Amino acid sequence: MRYARIPDQTIRRLPLYLRALFLMAEQGQTEVSSKDLSEHVGVHAWQVRKDFSFFGEFGRPGVGYQVSWLTDQIKTILRLDSEKKAVLVGVGNLGAAVLSFSGFNKYNLTIIAAFDADVNKIGQTVGGVEIRDVACLDSVGELNATLAVITVPGQVAQAVVDPLVNVGIRGILNFTSCRLIVPDQIRVTNIDIGMDLASLPYYI
């Protein structure tokens, strides 16, 4: 199985395992069983083992997995072993909240720059990041950022994404409720809070 295609769903679960492992490491735990891990994440134990089996043999029967080594493995798989730089465009309510959030660090993710069109905001600092003029979006190229967070109004989302793609952004986290048109090799993840809230009544 080791060299087969990796299921998308498996990739989606890896960050969750990582989150749980960080928690365990903080509490001084050095070894963990698939059962342990599964309870933290909310899946079944065999799901955890199956997921790992796509990449190799990570654990020892009768013992479990070594927390630190497993953490490193998952980090490597997810390409979180080296620092990844991100920029944020649109420092409104939501953008400011994301900028102020410090929880990205342990995943080796850093927001190195923020952009806005509002002249009153340009020059100010939020979450330790200075807000620049969106007209200077081209400067992202020199910063070597590969990720972008889009928190502008939907109407201008596509307009800010196009130049970002041109200067080397490869992955986009899109908070607007507009579908972004990008080249095939660019990855877009959409977070639409409205959609998620609107889905809930169906299930209740």
Added chain:
Amino acid sequence: MRYARIPDQTIRRLPLYLRALFLMAEQGQTEVSSKDLSEHVGVHAWQVRKDFSFFGEFGRPGVGYQVSWLTDQIKTILRLDSEKKAVLVGVGNLGAAVLSFSGFNKYNLTIIAAFDADVNKIGQTVGGVEIRDVACLDSVGELNATLAVITVPGQVAQAVVDPLVNVGIRGILNFTSCRLIVPDQIRVTNIDIGMDLASLPYYI
């Protein structure tokens, strides 16, 4: 097919169709084909038709779907035909952003109350909603709210969720990176911005 079990993935797509239909209605469009709709949402045309086929016959061959009627149908399926009330707990950076957001209205969703533990915030108004003392969380029962948005620090998330479940909340939108333990009949949707950002490097 009409009375079979509805695939989860179909339900997940319905709000996206709804979002596109609102846009079309705004632009004065009265009829729409599955092809049209599919391009707005980013799926294939037959996926759209298949999804609708689980609920009945919504369109007319050779013509398409009537925008207003289709909108009503989806609203009904998603239980968005009557107003649903939500409360928000934790008016920090993220909570304030959600409170200030006005895009929930068209889905018949209203945030009617907000709660925080910070005495400096209690009594203030954000996004037209007055912040109340989290110690009075029990009062949610009288408000007839069925939904809750959780934007408190992860450590206290479970502590605020437990009383919410007791006073009748049925659906929860959880922004913390902690798994919430709730009774089976309560629906929890997790939005973890850190996880979504951490997944991107794998794909780039």
Added chain:
DNA sequence: GAAAGTTTGTGAATGTGAACACAAGTGCAA
């Protein structure tokens, strides 16, 4: 009103991931 052009609705085929069951590896106690 017949023919050509659209578009829907859906059974069947295909693909993918979840769930299971169990053999095999490990540690420990007697």
Added chain:
DNA sequence: TTGCACTTGTGTTCACATTCACAAACTTTC
């Protein structure tokens, strides 16, 4: 050394979702 309790890794089975292909329904055109 043996037996027992525990845990991993994975081939297989099963359930669900996507994809396809096409008949049937409708409109438009001439």
